[in-house]
Amino acid sequence: TYLGRDELMRRQIDPGALKAAYDYIVVGGGQSGLVIANRLSEDATKTVLVVEYGTFDDTPGQVEPSSATNYPARDLFNVTSVPQPGIGNKTGTVYAAAVVGGGSTINGMLFDRGSAEDYDNWEKLGNAGWGFSGLLPYFKKSTRFNTPIDPAVVADANITWDTSVYGTDGPVQVTYPPWVWPGTKIQFQAFNEVGVPTQVEAAAGKSYNAFWVPSNVDPNGRRSYARNQYFDPAKSRPNLSLLVNYRVNEVLFSSAKRAQSVRIQARGTANGAATITVNANTEIVLCAGWLHTPHILQRSGVGPKALLTAAGIPVISDLPGVGSNLQDHPAAFIQFAYRTDVFPNPSSAQTNATFAAWVQQQWTQRKGPLSVTTGNSLGTIPLTTMNPTGYQDIITKALAQTPATYLPKTYTAEQLSGFVEQRKILTASYGSSTNGIFEIPFSGGASTALCLDKPMSRGTVTLRTTDRYAEPSIDYNTNINPVDVDLTISAARFYRRWMAAPSMQQLGPTEQSPGTSLTTDAQLSTWVSSSMGSSTAHACCTSAMMPQNLGGVVSPELLVYGVTGLSVGDISVIPLIPATHTCATVYAIAEKAADLIKTRAASGGDPGTTSSTPTSTTTSTTSQPPTTTTTTTTAPVPTQTHWGQCGGQGWQGPRVCASPFTCQVLNPFYSQCL
Numbered sequence: 286t287y288l289g290r291d292e293l294m295r296r297q298i299d300p301g302a303l304k305a306a307y308d309y310i311v312v313g314g315g316q317s318g319l320v321i322a323n324r325l326s327e328d329a330t331k332t333v334l335v336v337e338y339g340t341f342d343d344t345p346g347q348v349e350p351s352s353a354t355n356y357p358a359r360d361l362f363n364v365t366s367v368p369q370p371g372i373g374n375k376t377g378t379v380y381a382a383a384v385v386g387g388g389s390t391i392n393g394m395l396f397d398r399g400s401a402e403d404y405d406n407w408e409k410l411g412n413a414g415w416g417f418s419g420l421l422p423y424f425k426k427s428t429r430f431n432t433p434i435d436p437a438v439v440a441d442a443n444i445t446w447d448t449s450v451y452g453t454d455g456p457v458q459v460t461y462p463p464w465v466w467p468g469t470k471i472q473f474q475a476f477n478e479v480g481v482p483t484q485v486e487a488a489a490g491k492s493y494n495a496f497w498v499p500s501n502v503d504p505n506g507r508r509s510y511a512r513n514q515y516f517d518p519a520k521s522r523p524n525l526s527l528l529v530n531y532r533v534n535e536v537l538f539s540s541a542k543r544a545q546s547v548r549i550q551a552r553g554t555a556n557g558a559a560t561i562t563v564n565a566n567t568e569i570v571l572c573a574g575w576l577h578t579p580h581i582l583q584r585s586g587v588g589p590k591a592l593l594t595a596a597g598i599p600v601i602s603d604l605p606g607v608g609s610n611l612q613d614h615p616a617a618f619i620q621f622a623y624r625t626d627v628f629p630n631p632s633s634a635q636t637n638a639t640f641a642a643w644v645q646q647q648w649t650q651r652k653g654p655l656s657v658t659t660g661n662s663l664g665t666i667p668l669t670t671m672n673p674t675g676y677q678d679i680i681t682k683a684l685a686q687t688p689a690t691y692l693p694k695t696y697t698a699e700q701l702s703g704f705v706e707q708r709k710i711l712t713a714s715y716g717s718s719t720n721g722i723f724e725i726p727f728s729g730g731a732s733t734a735l736c737l738d739k740p741m742s743r744g745t746v747t748l749r750t751t752d753r754y755a756e757p758s759i760d761y762n763t764n765i766n767p768v769d770v771d772l773t774i775s776a777a778r779f780y781r782r783w784m785a786a787p788s789m790q791q792l793g794p795t796e797q798s799p800g801t802s803l804t805t806d807a808q809l810s811t812w813v814s815s816s817m818g819s820s821t822a823h824a825c826c827t828s829a830m831m832p833q834n835l836g837g838v839v840s841p842e843l844l845v846y847g848v849t850g851l852s853v854g855d856i857s858v859i860p861l862i863p864a865t866h867t868c869a870t871v872y873a874i875a876e877k878a879a880d881l882i883k884t885r886a887a888s889g890g891d892p893g894t895t896s897s898t899p900t901s902t903t904t905s906t907t908s909q910p911p912t913t914t915t916t917t918t919t920a921p922v923p924t925q926t927h928w929g930q931c932g933g934q935g936w937q938g939p940r941v942c943a944s945p946f947t948c949q950v951l952n953p954f955y956s957q958c959l
């Protein structure tokens with residue numbers, strides 16, 4: 286079957302075979318969790334258990350480039366945000382992976398890094414060692430750059446790179462696919478004409494202006510990701526165990542507030558049904574992603590005191606920042622059409638049968654348009670370029686705001702101070718010519734998503750006080766801060782300038798939305814509200830690495846404040862969202878996290894090795910000891926859904942689906958066929 290159940294059964298450990306204790310327990314076998322589990326289990330004397338809510342996705346197509354825009358529901362949590370007043374009360378799809386390999390199993394395979402300033406900003410927030418120079422070794426360690434297989438495509442499109450900023454033998458394989466739509470070259474030229482030069486290698490800390498971005502695919506064009514590059518090579522290690530289809534409910538603490546065990550429950554079983562408690566000798570590492578790492582912390586008594594008290598959860602550590610500081614890249618969809626587009630273009634396969642046949646023929650050699658994932662070129666534009674005469678006014682406006690006005694009402698004095706620090710750094714980035722504020726993905730198409738890379742608004746992930754096991758409440762607070770609207774208006778006006786560039790005229794661009802009649806700030810602000818979506822699947826920052834007196838949740842060593850033996854190794858530790866798609870950054874964070882964990886274990890520092898009786902944080906579930914009885918998994922397997930491939934390549938807006946599929950626009954950025 287599509288899930289490859291035999292393979293699934295071979296790979297997962299049986300819940301009955303669980304040991305009473307492991308040296309390390311990694312919560313979540315997603316992207317970061319598999320990296321950390323691999324690195325920790327390199328030491329054969331250390332036992333590592335990974336507990337993952339999802340299962341294996343062995344669908345053959347899931348490693349093909351076409352999977353980059355499918356986002357299969359079987360591999361995602363089913364969550365929707367609360368209505369967003371800043372964008373006309375729309376609710377938004379919440380993107381959080383529920384599958385072995387996590388986001389790396391289903392993402393768009395666009396593999397870029399932020400600019401050096403993005404990471405240096407983290408360091409400025411009190412996180413020594415987390416600037417670009419501190420992370421570069423881990424960007425390298427996680428990657429291996431393969432020379433693109435088609436030198437003709439490289440030469441024709443003038444794709445450039447610098448191998449020195451990638452690894453040579455890291456797990457994740459990175460390269461440029463053998464296809465570029467001809468219109469892309471014209472778009473690069475037009476960028477150059479409006480003051481946006483092309484970078485030679487953006488991954489060298491220069492991912493601003495216009496640049497090429499590789500895909501995380503192997504030389505055969507197949508997805509290279511955490512599951513096949515970090516887990517599969519390590520899966521036969523006797524000291525590494527992965528339990529799938531289990532949810533971690535809580536972390537349990539000793540009376541000395543040392544994280545001592547996790548309480549887990551089979552997926553799909555009723556809350557309050559039998560649970561199992563597994564002990565950790567050395568450390569528990571939370572890698573459940575931006576959505577569930579804060580949720581698990583809150584359920585475990587680590588979070589905002591008022592929230593925990595309302596939910597009847599004893600407070601282990603009052604950390605107001607758990608679940609706050611939520612950031613993503615919201616996107617507004619801008620639509621143009623080309624009257625005199627070059628041939629072939631991303632729509633040609635739908636309109637020209639000869640070209641469609643050629644595309645299929647090329648794909649038999651794993652070349653041509655079907656080798657492309659979501660595209661390989663980006664404009665990430667500094668505000669000083671987008672709005673040279675108005676950027677200073679936006680900065681002044683941001684700095685003049687009373688911070689609490691646009692922040693969640695739950696923010697404490699510490700969190701407000703933390704936001705003020707963030708704002709100082711963010712506004713410096715708004716005035717920088719070497720840091721991008723808006724992303725414009727382009728691959729030959731005329732329409733695209735304008736993605737706000739540095740939002741000023743902050744959202745929340747909040748446990749439901751009446752049902753702690755229900756999915757948490759997600760409030761992105763998209764565009765709640767008017768500065769974000771000003772930035773998006775700047776981006777829309779800049780896009781028009783780009784479309785008006787001399788080179789672009791050979792394509793005959795015509796504006797469709799916002800529409801040429803909308804010119805004033807007020808008109809464009811209405812358009813922003815109607816066209817913007819909350820997420821491009823880059824949510825982060827909900828257990829931020831910042832000083833505790835600024836509302837932080839973890840230290841620069843990634844240890845959770847107020848307890849011992851507990852760390853976070855996933856995307857939620859990011860304090861400020863970088864101007865990049867987040868996958869490559871998560872690999873670097875997880876690689877660095879693994880080194881930090883190993884180093885402190887070797888030095889006998891935190892978390893120590895004391896053991897005492899765990900204190901339960903809830904009485905609503907029943908703990909049962911692990912048994913040695915062999916049982917087969919009782920966790921339900923999601924039902925199969927047919928997923929079709931949407932027509933078109935690159936960012937072409939709503940896509941045409943082949944009958945009998947119906948095209949569903951997920952957000953302005955991506956669409957899929959149901």
Ligand SMILES: Cc1cc2nc3c(=O)[nH]c(=O)nc-3n(C[C@H](O)[C@H](O)[C@H](O)COP(=O)(O)OP(=O)(O)OC[C@H]3O[C@@H](n4cnc5c(N)ncnc54)[C@H](O)[C@@H]3O)c2cc1C
Pocket residue numbers: 312313314315316317318336337338339356380381382383384385386387388389391392393394395396397531532533534572573574575577578581659821822823824855856857865866867868869871
């Ligand atoms: C649809 C989509 C498209 C994307 N496209 C791109 C792209 O093109 N380029 C790019 O750079 N980035 C992209 N991203 C972002 C990137 O993939 C993510 O930021 C990254 O994978 C996050 O890694 P993580 O380890 O923090 O979380 P995840 O990889 O999400 O891992 C979290 C894991 O924890 C598990 N889990 C959750 N709760 C529990 C629990 N209670 N108990 C046990 N397990 C639990 C989940 O099942 C999941 O496997 C995309 C993301 C998505 C979702």
